[in-house]
Each structure stands twice: as C-alpha cells, then as structure tokens.
Amino acid sequence: MKRALTAAVLSVGLIAGLASAASADQGQPLRLELFQIGLGSLAGWIRGAGEPKQTGDQSQFGLYLQKNTKTANFSSAGGDFTGNVPKTAADLHTLAFDIPGVVGFAFENFDPAKIGTGANGYCNNGSPRFNVFSFNGPPLPDFSNFVGTCFLGCPFGDKTQDTVTGWWQIKFTQPFTQYAGCSAAPSGNIIVEVILDEGIDVGGTVGNSPGNVVLDNLRVNDKVIGNP
Structure with a gap:
C-alpha cells in the first residue's frame, strides 16, 4: 500500500480507536468495536466460521474481515480493542489471534506467484495484523500527541498449531521490536x-x-475474545 494511503488508513483507525477508547472501562470485559471503511469492506462475527471445540463458544463464532476491492482503494475492516485492555505500553505484553489451518499441513505465508499456496487462512506481510498506536499522554482528538505505530503482521508472529483443530495461533510477545514491521x-x-x-x-x-x-x-495479554 502506498505511503499516503497507509497514513490515511492510520488516521481513520485512530479516529475509531479514539472514539471507543474514550468510553473504555478497565472494569469491563475485553471488547472489540468493529469497523468497516470504504469499498468492499465488511467486519462481523459469523456463526459456525470459527475454531471448533472452543470453551464457551458453542456457536463457533469466527471474526470475518473482508476487503473485496483493490488494495490501493481506501478500504479496510477490523476492530478496536476496548474495555479491559491495556492503556499504556508498559502494561501490554502479548497479542495473538488464531487463523484456520489443517492438521498435518505446514503453515505457508501467502505467495501470489504460487498456485495452491498453503492450507491455512490468508497471511501476508501487512494483513491481517495488529496496529499498536502510541501517544505521548492520553490520546488527543487532533492526534497532536501521536508518536508512532508498531505494525505486527501475521507472517512474522510466532506460530503454534492446535493438533486437534488444525488452527494456528499467531502470537506476538514483548519486546515487540523483535518482529519485522x-x-x-x-x-x-x-x-x-x-x-x-x-x-x-x-x-x-x-x-x-x-x-x-x-x-x-483474539488475545490481549491474558484476555481472549472469540464471539460477539
């Protein structure tokens, strides 16, 4: 994605994040405030699409993210974490999500030049990913105290496969600078x-x-969200 478009997407993500963070309460459970921006975008929990045999999720929900348009178009889908989520970098030590896979098949990052890439969900340099936005003090509406972004893309995370479901956990731990991006x-x-x-x-x-x-x-420290 072009640098200018990346900056624009970042700004939209920040707007959504700031709006939800303003009402966040550490006493509440971990929540994910979904957003969908621009052409072909969709974010939603789909019954039956998630990882099987998960405790407390008999409906097997999965988080579906879609960008059904060209990458260069101003479009994205995702969610901002609110509620019981760290508000400072010092309190954040783990981020993770699970992605579909098949038992017995090795994980493969997406390769557009290869026919039959992998037996797992889409995983490329920039998507899906976590963005961790940093601010000098509580985030301000005009972004004047915005410091920078730590990008944690799917292919660079530590990967562990569940030998029963075949799904892969993509995990990032401190120090986050050990991961490319x-x-x-x-x-x-x-x-x-x-x-x-x-x-x-x-x-x-x-x-x-x-x-x-x-x-x-989807995991933030020891808190996990896997349904609406």
Whole structure:
C-alpha cells in the first residue's frame, strides 16, 4: 500500500480507536468495536466460521474481515480493542489471534506467484495484523500527541498449531521490536486494533488474493475474545 494511503488508513483507525477508547472501562470485559471503511469492506462475527471445540463458544463464532476491492482503494475492516485492555505500553505484553489451518499441513505465508499456496487462512506481510498506536499522554482528538505505530503482521508472529483443530495461533510477545514491521517499540499511552487492508490484487493481478480472512480467539495479554 502506498505511503499516503497507509497514513490515511492510520488516521481513520485512530479516529475509531479514539472514539471507543474514550468510553473504555478497565472494569469491563475485553471488547472489540468493529469497523468497516470504504469499498468492499465488511467486519462481523459469523456463526459456525470459527475454531471448533472452543470453551464457551458453542456457536463457533469466527471474526470475518473482508476487503473485496483493490488494495490501493481506501478500504479496510477490523476492530478496536476496548474495555479491559491495556492503556499504556508498559502494561501490554502479548497479542495473538488464531487463523484456520489443517492438521498435518505446514503453515505457508501467502505467495501470489504460487498456485495452491498453503492450507491455512490468508497471511501476508501487512494483513491481517495488529496496529499498536502510541501517544505521548492520553490520546488527543487532533492526534497532536501521536508518536508512532508498531505494525505486527501475521507472517512474522510466532506460530503454534492446535493438533486437534488444525488452527494456528499467531502470537506476538514483548519486546515487540523483535518482529519485522515494529521498528519502534510502543510507548506511553496506546490504542490497539486488528485490521485487514489488503485486497484482491496482492501481487498485481485482480483475483490473485482472497481479500478476506477469518480469525478467532483474539488475545490481549491474558484476555481472549472469540464471539460477539
């Protein structure tokens, strides 16, 4: 994605994050405030789409994120974490999500030049990913105290497969700068979001990439959310 578009998407993500963070309460459970921006975007919990046999989720919900348009278009889908979520970088030590896979098949990052890439959900350099936005003090509506972003993309996380369901956990732990994409460690006050902003033309040809992914068991520290 072009630098200018990345900045624009970042600004929209911040707007959504600031709005939800303002009403967040550490005494509440972990929540995910979904957003969908621009052409072909969709974010929602789908019954039956998630990881099987998860405690407390008999309906097997999965988080569906879609960008059914070209990557360069101003479009994204995701969610901002609110409620019982760390407000400062010092309190954040783990981020993770689960992605579909098949028992007995190794994990493969998406390769638009290869036919039959992998047996797991979409995982490319920039999507799906966590964004950790840093601020010098409580986030201000005009972003004047915005410091920077730590990008934690799917292919760079630590991967562990569930030998029963086949799903993969993609996990990031402190120090986050050990992962490519996070060049500057989160600092000060933070907002955390998960996002998909790569479309159906990764590699240059429309139809090369799916433009969607299903995630489950999104984790912030020891708190997990896997249904609405």
